[in-house]
């Protein structure tokens with residue numbers, strides 16, 4: 001098997017092991033491969049290996065790859081900071097947007113005329129730095145209301161990135177608590193998008209349903225273009 005295939009299989013085995021450790025069924029966990037900065041050819045290789053869910057964090061790059069690979073039945077997850085003026089375009093190729101954190105982006109993504117509803121997740125900021133993406137967990141409820149009344153959007157859950165300076169398990173425990181609060185407002189919003197290459201085991205132990213894994217599977221990222 002290719003090095004890529006080996007890393008994919010190894011990561012999936014570790015995901016399954018962490019799920020067992022947590023007393024969970026691995027089938028309830030979606031592994032999204034983050035392919036940012038990598039060429040479309042790598043995404044195609046991943047698709048050949050059976051990958052269906054891929055993620056990107058920059059609109060122009062995501063749009064170009066999604067167009068080039070449109071014949072592959074891939075689900076594109078948008079996980080980066082989103083500008084309101086690009087939001088409408090993201091709807092065209094994305095199956096889900098994980099990074100809703102502002103009213104202006106909610107309003108820009110909302111579309112009463114859309115044929116399909118777009119799955120969205122609310123991004124939490126687990127740091128004290130307002131410059132990082134996400135809403136403070138305390139301020140979550142107001143944004144939830146906004147999303148629930150926005151046409152063409154379906155709120156699926158929460159997303160977060162663990163801060164570098166904190167034990168990831170503790171950070172993800174806060175995400176789990178926020179998810180419980182969210183489900184009181186919207187019982188169907190059960191998704192928890194958490195866990196990257198370095199901390200997906202801890203995320204699984206705290207209930208993550210969607211992992212966003214880049215380098216552990218793709219190898220080192222090329223420099224951004």
Ligand SMILES: *Cc1c(COP(=O)(O)O)cnc(C)c1O
Pocket residue numbers: 034036057079080161196197198212213214215216
């Ligand atoms: C790049 C990125 C990831 C994947 O990071 P790795 O450390 O390579 O696994 C996950 N989530 C977001 C939001 C990202 O931008």
